[in-house]
Amino acid sequence: MSAATPQPAATTDRRVSLPEAFALALRYQRENRLAEAEALLRRILHAAPRHAPALHLLGVVLHQGGRTDLAAELLRQAVDAAPDEALYRANLCEMYRLLRRLDEAVAQGERAAALAPDLALAHSNLGIACYDQGALAQARAHQERALALDPQLPAALNNLGSILRDQKDRPGAIARYRQVLALQPGHAEACNNLASVLTESEQPEAAIQLLLPLLQRLPDYAEAHCNLGTAFLALERFDKAAHGFRRALALKPDHAEACLGLAQVQQELGALDEAQAMAERALTLAPPKKCPPAHVLLGRIYNEAGYPERSRQAFTQALALDPTLPSAYLGRGHLSMELGDLQGAEADFRRALHLSEETPLGLLGARLALAQVDKVREGDENMAALVAEGAKIDELPELKALPLHFALGKCYEDTKQYDLAFHHYQAGCRLKRQRIDYSAERTESIGDAIRGFFSKENIDRLRGEGCASNLPIFVLGMPRSGTTLTETILASHPLVHGAGELHDIIRIAGNPCDSPNPPDDEPQAAGYPLNLQDITPAALQQMGRRYIAGLQARAPAAARITDKMPANFNYLGLIHLMLPQAKIVHVKRNPVDTCLSCYTRLFGRSQYQSYDLAELGRYYRNYARLMQHWREVLPPGAFHEIQYEALVADQEGQARALLDYCELPWDAACMDFHKTERSVRTASVTQVRQPIYQTSVEKWRHYEKHLGPLLEALGDLVPASYS
Incomplete structure (x- = not known):
């Protein structure tokens, strides 16, 4: 039998003091009894409208209940009532960040850190606000300051992981996320973030192993569904990928990354109109720093749909927003190659090569693209690099080994080393075959059905x-x-x-x-x-x-x-x-x-x-x-x-x-015909x-x-x- 809901004002004949009522409200908040906490705090504020601790705690309770806009207003009132209370400003910084009021968030975070230089939470919240502004150096400095004050602060460890990820230090990011999970095994955000960076590090299977139990525990976690879709997309499991992205969008219709992921699936399946619409929707939803990948995807979609000029404009837009994006140079390089500008293609591929030095799979993609531009010759620097990478091919993740085998096959074929070439082609094909669902019997059955339907009669x-x-x-x-x-x-x-x-x-x-x-x-x-x-x-x-x-x-x-x-x-x-x-x-x-x-x-x-x-x-x-x-x-x-x-x-x-x-x-x-200026989208x-x-x-x-x-x-x- 359930216990009766506590009624603090009627539990005793004497009047409850404000400190006692506040202590009870704090207990309710910690026990996640949010409705009771809110009701009691509002009664406190009715009696004492400028009671700063009650204003602050009510803001926290409203945020926990998903009412962040109201939470920000209560926290602002708490700051007005107690302007020198650093914790209130630190939490107001986080509310403003969530509401995308980033300048105000940073201002409150800076004031909190100035009021209480030894308050780790103030530096951590300020750091994530700077991160959302794109100021990675400042963001990292504040998170490191927070961890110097409290080496086991989960929020700061998690936030530093995200900063390191954006700075292309994936091993560092993975280490920070694992630290969080060692401290708090149930930390959902760190688990989700770790899965995301594992997929980026060519370990989608490991990501899936993290995400499936997380989603059993939290089935309405939209970001985790999106990351699960991304991991399945990396494995070319398009049906499961689409399910993950669609589930994320059902939970959070304005999820830009899920829109972008679903657009990639639709492009892979040849649904170009749907892919274009979904990628364009992602652009309207994503913050500016997240837009370049959407422009790159649109560039590929436009090119495949037969609109090379639109494609070039999309790649150019991506590079205008992020001149360091290798995928944009690769996309534009492939477009230049299709249009017959092999010199321009090579220049873009070499730029992508330079920018991909910290990302092994991107580096390999650039080298593979360079190998396609022209015949490979003995002594070629690009071939030498591929051969050196091939020396450890059996130790590489499958996502990296697969294209490397095909790149080495072309190198050895171009240099007339046909047995070596076939060895790599065969190894690459075996890896690819393991990843796909294909039935020769089904193909033959369809052929029979086509011939049966299209009889002469x-x-x-x-x-x-x-x-x-x-x-x-x-x-x-x-x-x-x-x-x-x-x-x-x-x-x-x-x-x-x-x-x-x-x-x-x-x-x-x-x-x-x-x-x-x-x-x-x-x-x-x-x-x-x-x-x-x-x-x-x-x-x-x-x-x-x-x-x-x-x-x-x-x-x-x-x-x-x-x-x-x-x-x-x-x-x-x-x-x-x-x-x-x-x-x-x-x-x-x-x-x-x-x-x-x-x-x-x-x-x-x-x-x-x-x-x-x-x-x-x-x-x-x-x-x-x-x-x-x-x-x-x-x-x-x-x-x-x-x-x-x-x-x-x-x-x-x-x-x-x-x-x-x-x-x-x-x-x-x-x-x-070889002088014709037109786009040629084909392996030839x-x-x-x-x-x-x-x-x-x-x-x-x-x-x-x-x-x-x-x-x-x-x-x-x-x-x-x-x-």
């Missing part, structure tokens, strides 16, 4: 007028098959705008009724093709119009626009029904060369079939079956086919045939900045002895010349 039944626009030219095929080269030749024509790899068809196919949440590159993400069972010719026409509207927004003045999403081979029949006047170009390449080129690339996202040789061979067979199906069920001339090897052997002849099919007049600029970006070369033809022979599982999976698709 069904295509004839659904064929209507469609959208009559001839604006699009689709370039599709396997990744690494020559689609980029083909698109770049087309984009060199003055009438053609090259839009690059667009997710538009994938989104429309997954959302035929224009509902939200567009899918990933894999068709099964939204039930395609089963979601088309009730589709009508009129609906297909409307889907075509939606696609054209999105295409025109990217280049309103262009006569023709290319869409080079390789995965559109899954949607070729749908494209034919939606856009019967569109031109479709299928690029083919030697199956073994194609698959090897996929296997030796660490893709930015998707392409999960690429990290196991046998699965890669099965994926290619599924693609080949689907392309043969389209040849059989679509009318002659529905799409044009180019053989990559024929294109590199006879560029002009193949280019003329391509332009004839696209109903474009011949233009000699198509022979100088540096190759299309050079004249056509034949070194990639039969490249697989260098690795032949290692490719048994691939050759077996490809079976009769291996070229006849192979014995």
Whole structure:
């Protein structure tokens, strides 16, 4: 049975003195009986309106109850009543900080520290207010002063950890957070902060082990849900990451970091419109010092969506706010590389390299980017640094070892050390394969469903007028098959705008009724093709119009626009029904060369079939079956086919045939495609900045002895010349 609620004014026949009433209120506050404490304190203040201790304690109670604005007003009244009481000013400093009244917070903190130089809490609260103003040096000095006065003050240790984290001293930050937890194992903020910095230190698994029990204890801790999402994002567990970010936003709708994290997940899943909206929302919510990462993410989103100028502006804005941000230089460098400015790209990558010296993963990202700009040569300083790092690769965290293996693979391939190159490619692929969810059986099942739905009879039944626009030219095929080269030749024509790899068809196919949440590159993400069972010719026409509207927004003045999403081979029949006047170009390449080129690339996202040789061979067979199906069920001339090897052997002849099919007049600029000024977002970006070369033809022979599982999976698709 519960005890009756104490009624202090009626517990005795005598009157309770103010000191006795205040002592009882203090006891209630310490026992977290906040409603009783508040009621008693208000009765005290009714009797003595300027009772400074009661004003102060009521402010503390209101803050504990989540009413920080009212708490600040009560603490201000306490300071007015007792202006020389340092503790009151120290706590008012914290209230003003929480309300983002930072100048007032610092002023109160400075006065508190001046009144009581030996009050550790005054220095600690002043330090965190300075931290929020971005004055890290002053913030650190005040926290260190607080700890000199009280070496076991948890707030100061926790705050110093956050300052050290911002100063890129992650080991120091981790040590301070662990000190807090040694003193107070249940200190939620220190636990959450430690998890965050562990994720930044390439230890997301350790972060998750801290956060899961914390959230069992405090299920409504929004910041911890956000950090859990960030840890899962680092592990590419996108479903769990999205859940963490969405839970944080449900608890705290103005959580800027959760918005930014969810935007990253949406970008990874190809939902670019949603990602852009969420990143822009993060910008409106974040304090200025937290904005640069949002600008960087927007830069990547704009670039992927086909808006390179907006992308450059976003990276420039990030660097204007924080000129020391490596990710902004890397983003701008990759954009410069895609636009053909290899010198500008190298300069930005080297700047990122210099700024990443304190962050191993960032340093590796910069070195990997430098290795991509050009062929690596023996004696190259960047290769030497990568090889030195590779000497301890087995001791490195997986997040760092994975890209390092691919970087070393490229270095050794460029220097013709093919066995060493394959060793690293294979090791990198094994690490990547462990991190992803991919099923060859599921891919084959989807291929069967696509062929089943798009039978000749069904295509004839659904064929209507469609959208009559001839604006699009689709370039599709396997990744690494020559689609980029083909698109770049087309984009060199003055009438053609090259839009690059667009997710538009994938989104429309997954959302035929224009509902939200567009899918990933894999068709099964939204039930395609089963979601088309009730589709009508009129609906297909409307889907075509939606696609054209999105295409025109990217280049309103262009006569023709290319869409080079390789995965559109899954949607070729749908494209034919939606856009019967569109031109479709299928690029083919030697199956073994194609698959090897996929296997030796660490893709930015998707392409999960690429990290196991046998699965890669099965994926290619599924693609080949689907392309043969389209040849059989679509009318002659529905799409044009180019053989990559024929294109590199006879560029002009193949280019003329391509332009004839696209109903474009011949233009000699198509022979100088490597000079075209346009963005190229693909793993082949540096190759299309050079004249056509034949070194990639039969490249697989260098690795032949290692490719048994691939050759077996490809079976009769291996070229006849192979014995």
